[in-house]
Amino acid sequence: MVLWDFDGTLAYRPGMWSGDLQEAIHAFDATRNISLEEIRPLLQTGFPWHTPEIPHPETAAPDVWWEHVYRSVFADALGHFGYDAQQARAIAERARERFVDPSSWRVFDDVPVVLADLARAGWRHIIVSNHVPELPAITRRLGLGDVVTTIVNSAACGYEKPHPEIFSVARKVAGHAEALWMVGDNPVADIAGAANAGIDGILVRTESPDVPRRCATLYDVVRIVEPPS
Ligand SMILES: [Mg+2]
Structure with a gap:
């Protein structure tokens, strides 16, 4: 085995999570061009794999998993760029769709x-x-x-x-x-x-x-x- x-x-996904969020922001708001260098530091904590010592069986359902990531990563990152909660939700939804799209x-x-x-x-x-x-x-x-x-x-x-x-x-x-x-x-x-x-x-x-x-x-x-x- x-x-x-x-x-x-x-x-691999070109651009990984930073690229994903960058694309999602741009798709939501074409006037906004945020660099990967600005995004990357905001995504260094909060994903489940950043705390591998903590088991998380409660997040097995996909929607629950993404909600956890929204709260612990995307909400703050998008708030940092000035988006309100409703806008952040819409961008995070696009980020999810794009990340799981096999064509990416x-x-x-x-x-x-x-x-x-x-x-x-x-x-x-x-x-x-x-x-x-x-x-x-x-x-x-x-x-x-x-x-x-x-x-x-x-x-x-x-x-x-x-x-x-x-x-x-x-x-x-x-x-x-x-x-x-x-x-x-x-x-x-x-x-x-x-x-x-x-x-x-x-x-x-x-x-x-x-x-x-x-x-x-x-x-x-x-x-x-x-x-x-
Ligand atoms: Mg690997």
Whole structure:
């Protein structure tokens, strides 16, 4: 079994959350051009994954999850730019629509080939992600639905990586497979989190000298997971 992080590992959304909010503001108010540099600092706290030590099973329903994010992130950020509560609600609704729109996401070029190759070699793929509740639909619409067996999503299970519980859920979903890898781009959430759960990790697309196994692309992951005999 291979556990895959989603964001930054299998797929990415250009501009991420800052770009999303910037686009939503611009769609609401075309006269307003706020730079990513102005938005970015306002989105550094308040998302569930910023406090992975706090479980949040109560926010599993999508509307409840987004309401939590509205209150803890978007309301203040949009207030900062001078929008009143009603305007902020309207912009946040656009931000949600845009973020979960699969057409705003891109799958990394190496993903389809590598996941298919590993599947042919007998590996099964599970996504383990700190993400929005709509991740399963995004994954399907990006064409990964057939090759990914299951998704363990923090929004649904209420635990954010590197919390041990999300890895415990992943282990169960993996049927306690003996051969188990975690592949991700975050040295803390993905690699240290997996290590704490006794799962070997492979860091991808990121430099971090402290992580023993690092790969620039997923093609290199195959050489670790499925070494040439
Ligand atoms: Mg990631």
